[in-house]
Amino acid sequence: xxxxxxxxxxxxxxxxxxxxxxxxxxxxxxxxxxxxxxxxxxxxxxxxxxxxxxxxxxxxxxxxxxxxxxxxxxxxxxxxxxxxxxxxxxxxxxxxxxxxxxxxxxxxxxxxxxxxxxxxxxxxxxxxxxxxxxxxxxxxxxxxxxxxxxxxxxxxxxxxxxxxxxxxxxxxxxxxxxxxxxxxxxxxxxxxxxxxxxxxxxxxxxxxxxxxxxxxxxxxxxxxxxxxxxxxxxxxxxxxxxxxxxxxxxxxxxxxxxxxxxxxxxxxxxxxxxxxxxxxxxxxxxxxxxxxxxxxxxxxxxxxxxxxxxxxxxxxxxxxxxxxxxxxxxxxxxxxxxxxxxxxxxxxxxxxxxxxxxxxxxxxxxxxxxxxxx
Amino acid sequence: xxxxxxxxxxxxxxxxxxxxxxxxxxxxxxxxxxxxxxxxxxxxxxxxxxxxxxxxxxxxxxxxxxxxxxxxxxxxxxxxxxxxxxxxxxxxxxxxxxxxxxxxxxxxxxxxxxxxxxxxxxxxxxxxxxxxxxxxxxxxxxxxxxxxxxxxxxxxxxxxxxxxxxxxxxxxxxxxxxxxxxxxxxxxxxxxxxxxxxxxxxxxxxxxxxxxxxxxxxxxxxxxxxxxxxxxxxxxxxxxxxxxxxxxxxxxxxxxxxxxxxxxxxxxxxxxxxxxxxxxxxxxxxxxxxxxxxxxxxxxxxxxxxxxxxxxxxxxxxxxxxxxxxxxxxxxxxxxxxxxxxxxxxxxxxxxxxxxxx
Numbered sequence: 001x002x003x004x005x006x007x008x009x010x011x012x013x014x015x016x017x018x019x020x021x022x023x024x025x026x027x028x029x030x031x032x033x034x035x036x037x038x039x040x041x042x043x044x045x046x047x048x049x050x051x052x053x054x055x056x057x058x059x060x061x062x063x064x065x066x067x068x069x070x071x072x073x074x075x076x077x078x079x080x081x082x083x084x085x086x087x088x089x090x091x092x093x094x095x096x097x098x099x100x101x102x103x104x105x106x107x108x109x110x111x112x113x114x115x116x117x118x119x120x121x122x123x124x125x126x127x128x129x130x131x132x133x134x135x136x137x138x139x140x141x142x143x144x145x146x147x148x149x150x151x152x153x154x155x156x157x158x159x160x161x162x163x164x165x166x167x168x169x170x171x172x173x174x175x176x177x178x179x180x181x182x183x184x185x186x187x188x189x190x191x192x193x194x195x196x197x198x199x200x201x202x203x204x205x206x207x208x209x210x211x212x213x214x215x216x217x218x219x220x221x222x223x224x225x226x227x228x229x230x231x232x233x234x235x236x237x238x239x240x241x242x243x244x245x246x247x248x249x250x251x252x253x254x255x256x257x258x259x260x261x262x263x264x265x266x267x268x269x270x271x272x273x274x275x276x277x278x279x280x281x282x283x284x285x286x287x288x289x290x291x292x293x294x295x296x297x298x299x300x301x302x303x304x305x306x307x308x309x310x311x312x313x314x315x316x317x318x319x320x321x322x323x324x325x326x327x328x329x330x331x332x333x334x335x336x337x338x339x340x341x342x343x344x345x346x347x348x349x350x351x352x353x354x355x356x357x358x359x360x361x362x363x364x365x366x367x368x369x370x371x372x373x374x
Numbered sequence: 375x376x377x378x379x380x381x382x383x384x385x386x387x388x389x390x391x392x393x394x395x396x397x398x399x400x401x402x403x404x405x406x407x408x409x410x411x412x413x414x415x416x417x418x419x420x421x422x423x424x425x426x427x428x429x430x431x432x433x434x435x436x437x438x439x440x441x442x443x444x445x446x447x448x449x450x451x452x453x454x455x456x457x458x459x460x461x462x463x464x465x466x467x468x469x470x471x472x473x474x475x476x477x478x479x480x481x482x483x484x485x486x487x488x489x490x491x492x493x494x495x496x497x498x499x500x501x502x503x504x505x506x507x508x509x510x511x512x513x514x515x516x517x518x519x520x521x522x523x524x525x526x527x528x529x530x531x532x533x534x535x536x537x538x539x540x541x542x543x544x545x546x547x548x549x550x551x552x553x554x555x556x557x558x559x560x561x562x563x564x565x566x567x568x569x570x571x572x573x574x575x576x577x578x579x580x581x582x583x584x585x586x587x588x589x590x591x592x593x594x595x596x597x598x599x600x601x602x603x604x605x606x607x608x609x610x611x612x613x614x615x616x617x618x619x620x621x622x623x624x625x626x627x628x629x630x631x632x633x634x635x636x637x638x639x640x641x642x643x644x645x646x647x648x649x650x651x652x653x654x655x656x657x658x659x660x661x662x663x664x665x666x667x668x669x670x671x672x673x674x675x676x677x678x679x680x681x682x683x684x685x686x687x688x689x690x691x692x693x694x695x696x697x698x699x700x701x702x703x704x705x706x707x708x709x710x711x712x713x714x715x716x717x718x719x720x721x722x723x724x725x726x727x728x729x730x731x732x
Contacts, residue, residue: 016532018532018533024618025618037532040536040700127696130696130697131606131607131609131613131695131696131697132606132694132695132696132697133432133436133606133693134435134436134693134694136436137436137437137438138436138437141437197694198696201695201696203607203695203696203697203698203702204696206698206699206702207696207697207698207699207702354699354700354701355536355616355617355700356610356613356616356697356699356700357699359616
């Protein structure tokens with residue numbers, strides 16, 4: 001037997017691997033993180049994707065342009081309307097279709113409602129990830145109101161597929177305006193209660209403040225977008241940089257926080273809900289009445305060329321890049337999903353954090369796994 | 375009406391039973407066994423109904439209804455759940471350490487049940503009313519920690535090990551604080567016997583009589599007690615968002631059920647000890663039911679009302695607060711609660727020495 005002599009300099013704790021996911025209560029989907037741990041400390045994070053890969057980009061090459069829209073629902077299912085809108089806008093831009101004003105306004109209102117619904121769901125699971133289980137139920141109560149509004153008009157609650165190239169699928173339900181008007185003051189009254197329950201809690205503040213710092217430089221170089229980048233003070237709101245649909249007609253602020261920590265990202269989303277309500281308020285009273293569909297051909301064929309449309313989903317900068325060779329199917333479609341780039345930042349800022357902090361950080365990143373893994 | 379601490383219904387029962395049956399030592403042992411069986415049945419049911427209560431309270435906090443289908447108001451729900459768990463296969467990994475894996479849950483549940491034996495539920499109703507009751511509870515409940523530790527270790531699962539280590543870290547740390555809080559009251563009472571401590575509170579609950587030190591001790595005790603029973607905001611050992619299920623990740627069927635039941639019985643014990651030490655145990659507030667006859671029944675009622683309120687407080691914590699991080703957990707204990715507890719006990723000693731307590 002070989003004798004092993006230890007001296008104190010050799011003594012070190014042993015690093016070990018933990019598979020967090022693909023089935024794990026804190027991963028909001030089938031994200032697998034291979035963690036190198038030293039005790040409670042996370043030394044390295046390696047995401048392993050592919051558990052929900054459905055080759056959506058490849059499928060798009062075999063579908064007509066009208067069908068592609070339905071596939072985009074399944075990317076970031078919480079921002080499904082904005083994804084639909086991005087593809088519709090890209091096709092309209094390529095075909096040079098001028099859509100009616102009513103369609104633009106409807107799309108913007110729907111988009112902002114979807115954003116609020118997404119942020120509400122995020123707030124609920126954010127609380128669950130840091131151990132406060134009650135937030136989930138409160139968030140879902142209020143999100144349900146949006147789902148009901150969506151259901152009445154679009155016929156679906158989550159994957160709406162409401163936009164079509166050149167318009168929207170159905171006209172607004174007669175109840176729509178009233179229900180949205182009911183919802184706006186309701187949400188304004190409940191968000192302060194959310195703050196009482198979670199934001200103001202001393203434990204929550206301690207968990208969030210100065211944890212998971214992401215510098216503005218890193219946010220830019222890692223390609224972060226949406227609330228993650230805005231929490232680090234990087235202005236990146238596509239709604240302001242290149243307003244689409246009816247966004248050029250409304251007045252709203254881009255929420256920017258300079259701290260770059262968990263709390264900043266949290267606050268950005270909480271404040272964004274107010275801004276979204278503000279946008280809806282400006283549009284809801286005077287929806288123009290000039291039809292819901294521009295004239296399009298039955299079979300849409302894009303001219304030869306490359307087309308890019310970027311929109312701001314609830315998670316950040318969503319891009320649709322279509323290469324067309326003039327046929328009825330696209331030659332290549334590429335989706336730039338915000339979650340994928342935001343996952344990069346998790347790998348950077350999650351290192352040398354405690355396991356509990358890693359969960360909190362990934363909660364503030366607001367991942368939707370089908371969006372990361374298309 | 376001053377109640378004396380002489381009757382103990384259990385010792386009377388044992389004497390009566392063994393005399394009647396006349397087997398000498400055997401009769402006594404049979405009486406002990408009977409009492410133990412009654413305790414087991416009562417607390418298995420109490421644990422199940424605490425689970426039911428927890429689910430109803432959680433539903434109440436969360437805009438839900440909670441269990442309401444099985445039996446009237448869903449009262450049979452947890453019984454049905456227990457039956458389901460009984461019928462389930464105990465399924466674990468192949469590489470578990472079988473001895474430790476299977477010892478763990480017995481340690482936890484047995485430690486919880488033994489602690490119950492010294493708690494006086496009413497005047498003269500404590501199965502084992504010894505003169506070092508407080509000490510006995512702290513000692514026995516520490517054995518439960520061992521169960522969590524070896525359960526996490528023996529299941530050969532990294533989440534289990536992390537959960538087990540966290541529970542060891544947490545419960546050993548917080549036991550110091552709860553011990554100090556208990557000692558503060560023991561200083562006042564001058565006794566370690568739980569029934570004696572209650573009898574002394576006939577002049578007023580120790581929470582009021584002990585001025586500020588007792589109040590501080592109570593707050594520390596509630597915080598440390600929450601931590602010892604592994605409940606939110608101190609549910610790190612089984613923090614589901616972080617560790618799956620922590621130390622009981624690999625347990626299923628009754629193995630899991632024992633851990634689960636033990637958690638709720640521990641919550642009951644924490645509340646019962648808190649009520650006994652600070653809130654007068656089974657004594658009626660201001661003696662309002664003293665003249666109504668059947669003192670042991672009123673004792674029961676008041677004891678369970680107080681314990682219920684205390685349990686509700688713990689449940690309120692659980693469904694409101696987020697979870698602490700592991701370093702914050704230890705900071706809270708070693709940098710705040712422990713020094714405060716130490717200063718507090720000195721303060722109490724000074725008060726007691728100069729007879730400044732009521």
